[in-house]
Amino acid sequence: MEKDFAQQFEALLEKYSELLVGETDGETKEKVKAWALYSHIAKSMPALIGHWSALYPEARAEMKEIINEIKVLNEQHRQSTKK
Template sequence: MDQKLKEQFDGLMTKYTELMVGEAGEERKEKIRMWALYTHMSKTMPPLVKHWNEKYPDAKEGMKELIEEVRDMNQQYRNEQK
């Protein structure tokens, strides 16, 4: 993969994370990346995600927690912006 593209996409992820939750440290960027990918996969290939959730119930719970955390961070950030 082209290094320039990776750097430019990382910049996009940084800005997206900032707009979603207010700051874009590496840990937050990774959480947003996982949240975005999982959400997209669950909409575009629900049987795959269902299979994964059934195969790895502990990971399913971890994703539920991550989704709630991202939702809460987003809500807190939006409330601070008002």
């Protein structure tokens, strides 16, 4: 990957994280990236997610936690922007 593209894509991810959950710190961006990629894979190849979940139940549990955290942060962010 070219350096310029990597930086530009990182800027896209940062803005997406800001709009989605209102936070752009590194840990939150990584969670948003994992959530977005997992969601895409689940929609486009659900059998792969099923296979992965069976192989790595601990990772699946962690992914569920990330999904729930993103959901809560998104709801909090939406509520705070309504005011």
